[in-house]
Amino acid sequence: MSHRPFHHGNLRTVLLEQAEVVLRERGIDALSLRELAREAGVSHGAPRSHFIDRGALLDALAERGFIRLADRIREAASREPEDHARALHAAASAYLAFAERDPALLDLMFATKVGEPSEAVRGAAERLFGTMTDIMNAGVEAGAYDADDVGRLTLLLSATVQGIAALVTSRRITTPQSEALVDDAIRLFLKGASAG
Structure with a gap:
């Protein structure tokens, strides 16, 4: 025994x-x-x-996922400090790379957030959205858009990248198609922001 x-x-x-x-x-x-x-x-x-219980395990996985995704996005964007469009692209590409490697984890992260997330999951999710907001604030400094638009644009960019990630992970589009979509989305995003 x-x-x-x-x-x-x-x-x-x-x-x-x-x-x-x-x-x-x-x-x-x-x-x-x-x-x-x-x-x-x-x-x-x-x-x-x-x-x-199993729910606590799932919460801990979601928390780790949000933290890791936020860190990867921040690191990717920080490699392009002089070019806001390239920083946005790097951040979006980091998000897509995470989604391709861990689609089930990404699904879990957002499914856990929808219900009654634990304080730790809520804090980790806020860290991700705080990272996206910081990237948008860098765009204000670069003159890409007004500070008043940061909240709205952060949500719009986050939703766009999450949507592209869902298309990739469901195999509706390929990775090269996702990169082309990211290019188009960022171009339109910045064009719309400067027109607004």
Whole structure:
């Protein structure tokens, strides 16, 4: 009879990393705390010290997803500090790359946000939208649009990129088509903003 330890190292991180692999490879229905414990080599009760139930695990995955996406977008946009259009394109491309790699995680992030999100999920989602707002504020400094338009334009850009990501992840368009759509969207976005 094998003995499974209750703890090992940083169990929360191990469980979340394994949960992302399961989500990516087999989908949300395959996620179970018991199965994650088995794969981590710990007792089936060990995950409960970090996640009271499956819902808490899903919230933690959504939180990590929002934080990682925000960080990737910020990093991508920061590589183009002198050209706002290129910064927007880099941010949108980072969003699409995330969506292509982890479509199930992206779906989970926004599905979790719709219900009664935990405070941690709400804060992580706000971090993503704060990142988008910061990028828009850089556009104000670059003279691309007025400060009064930042909130509206942030929502518009976020919705546009999320829509393009949904088209890619549902295989309605290819990655090269998505890049062309991003180019068109940003061109129209900046043209409309300067006309408004």
